Amino acid sequence: MKLAVSGKGGVGKTTIAAGLVQSFANTHKLVYAIDGDPDACLAAALGIPEDTANRLKPIAEMKELINSRGGSGSFYLLNPKVDDVPEQYAYRLGNIRFLRMGEVKKGGADCYCRENTFLQALIASLLLDRGEVVIMDMGAGIEHLSRGTARGVDLMLVVVEPNRNSINTARNVIKMAADLGIKKTRVVGNKIRFDREREFITGSFQPGELLELIKFNEDVWGSALGPADAAKAGKNFASEIETLREKILLELDEN
Numbered sequence: 001m002k003l004a005v006s007g008k009g010g011v012g013k014t015t016i017a018a019g020l021v022q023s024f025a026n027t028h029k030l031v032y033a034i035d036g037d038p039d040a041c042l043a044a045a046l047g048i049p050e051d052t053a054n055r056l057k058p059i060a061e062m063k064e065l066i067n068s069r070g071g072s073g074s075f076y077l078l079n080p081k082v083d084d085v086p087e088q089y090a091y092r093l094g095n096i097r098f099l100r101m102g103e104v105k106k107g108g109a110d111c112y113c114r115e116n117t118f119l120q121a122l123i124a125s126l127l128l129d130r131g132e133v134v135i136m137d138m139g140a141g142i143e144h145l146s147r148g149t150a151r152g153v154d155l156m157l158v159v160v161e162p163n164r165n166s167i168n169t170a171r172n173v174i175k176m177a178a179d180l181g182i183k184k185t186r187v188v189g190n191k192i193r194f195d196r197e198r199e200f201i202t203g204s205f206q207p208g209e210l211l212e213l214i215k216f217n218e219d220v221w222g223s224a225l226g227p228a229d230a231a232k233a234g235k236n237f238a239s240e241i242e243t244l245r246e247k248i249l250l251e252l253d254e255n
């Protein structure tokens with residue numbers, strides 16, 4: 001099962017992606033947690049210690065690997081061998097395999113086509129060739145998913161919080177996802193405190209578009225004061241994520 005999580009900045013994508021990774025890791029053999037957001041903090045949310053996380057080199061910066069697989073001369077392979085990369089280069093945390101994609105620099109005199117090709121191939125391999133659960137924190141933009149790889153996403157979750165801006169962003173993401181050929185997109189409302197907020201979000205989407213509403217959780221909010229760690233966010237949040245996971249399974253008919 002391949003899930004992608006997107007939505008406006010700060011809505012709770014990383015928190016929800018990390019919660020789902022942990023929840024699936026409890027019942028599945030292997031869960032790949034992919035940090036596709038250059039402003040990465042999925043590692044911390046998964047409970048990977050900060051100094052360890054800081055030492056994890058993003059794939060985009062693994063020059064030797066990229067050159068050895070893609071060719072280092074003026075020519076490079078358009079389909080470098082990547083199928084063993086997730087196993088070999090992922091950070092292991094129980095049955096979670098964490099990969100940080102990193103950012104390919106743009107512009108300047110240098111061409112970063114080789115790095116881009118490598119990352120695209122790796123994402124395609126994760127989304128199209130693997131049987132495991134793959135959960136990808138996409139950050140706010142999904143445009144770097146190519147048309148071909150978007151096909152591999154079974155469900156895109158678009159997170160919103162109770163404000164108009166995040167809902168407008170969600171609308172754009174939903175449209176972009178459809179244009180890219182993503183099979184299914186569902187909205188998750190997050191940080192709900194009042195009935196009015198619940199109604200606001202419910203009233204902003206068509207029936208069926210909204211998958212779940214998650215309450216504002218003091219423990220989760222408080223965890224941001226230290227290193228954000230969804231693992232320590234408390235039972236209430238975990239049980240809400242568990243419900244979300246069940247709804248995802250129902251939605252994908254996999255339970």
Ligand SMILES: Nc1ncnc2c1ncn2[C@@H]1O[C@H](COP(=O)(O)OP(=O)(O)OP(=O)(O)O)[C@@H](O)[C@H]1O
Binds near residue numbers: 010011012214217221
């Ligand atoms: N249900 C919740 N209740 C309370 N606080 C929450 C909840 N979900 C997320 N948060 C808090 O909101 C903040 C933003 O969350 P998070 O980093 O997961 O968002 P994001 O969408 O990944 O942000 P970015 O766009 O910067 O990557 C964090 O401080 C997090 O602890």
Ligand SMILES: [Mg+2]
Binds near residue numbers: 014015
């Ligand atoms: Mg994030």
